[in-house]
Amino acid sequence: MSSPSDIPRDIPGDTPNANPSRPVMQLLARGLQLWVRQQCQSIDSLEIRLEGSPLQLLRGRLAGVRLLARRVVYQQFHLELVELASGPIQVHVGNLLRGQPLQLEQAFQIQGQVSFTPAGLTRSLAAPRWRSLADSLGETLLGIVPLGGVRIHHDKLVLTALAQGRPDPIEQETTVASVGGSVEIRCVAGSPSYLLPMDPGITIGAARLEAGMLQLLGAARVSA
Template sequence: MSSPDARGNGPVMQLLASGLQLWIRQQCQAIGSLDIQLEGSALQLLRGRLTGVQLLARRVVYRDLHLELVELRSGPIQVHIGNLLKGHPLQLEHAFQIQGQVSFTPDGLTRSLSAPIWRSLGDNLSEELLGIAPLVELRMHRDSLVFTARGLGARDLVELETSVAAVEGSVEIRSRAGNVSSRLPMDPGITIEDARLEGGMLQLLGIARVSV
């Protein structure tokens, strides 16, 4: 279920809320639930400007990343309101910045790193941290993220408890013993400001630039 909300509840804001909701869904492979709230006035919107958007989504699949929870807030957005009023799809004028948090369950992480597009990343992490690949599974144990792998032709699983931290705009995964670590490659448009294991999930907080 989705519930777009626009402060002031005017018809133009409602139209934009629905158009923005559709645009967000088109960017994702799947969304379980989506709630958005627009910030700004109808007068600003008629001038092609929106102060910002708050978004809360659950069970999102984006580029084969399985996200349990997405909480985002955007900066100012330029919109082409004329075409929207004529019944055309929403068009955003320029790139804009978002900040917020995404959360992965262990199962979501495993499914993400099992997808063809991310499998090499999962295996590289496994190789760097455990010395073997492929990666089999990730799970949470207390306040640790546990990597599980099995070498090719081997019968026994190898496990390693790790912690996570934000380091230089990326996510660093380090063994609890501190003797091995690996840092995730990051898109230049994304900066991770905090990474933590909390509530049975991996939570990443940061900022990103969205191209249109």
């Protein structure tokens, strides 16, 4: 993956007069930006870089796309940072030239990294879509529901909950690791542990706590 500084804000290419493919590149970039935003509930900032030769781009084939997005809400997950690179993508350039929305011809692969802040994790687990997951985490790892929140302390993910009749929250330090393409959250004492349910189209290759965030590295298949 490229670092954020490796992804330029401008679409690559020569000056408009020197490169006749630039209008098509701009159309593709705008079309992809709109398509990505439509997949999400909100995105604060989004940068996209197209990869491929001018001839490939004119034919609607991209060698790949690199994406950098900040403060993304996707399916009620609150993501602080998303850094992705795709495989080849086929698009209908003719539709774009006629002012129609971007249409992808086939599914494609992506790989990269998503990062959660503790506040983002807490908001995600409190969302209606993921409330049952939060309850399962709390019941399995804390022995109590509902799960109150999440914080990061050094290299530990700390789960918290409030128990009736107790003024102080119950806390459980856990570790995170990639296991079988998913994420395992395990109590520091060794047990119990909880393996997150994972979409079959997503594979997590690494999970780590770094820079005060939960970082997941992996790959996924995106439907057209």
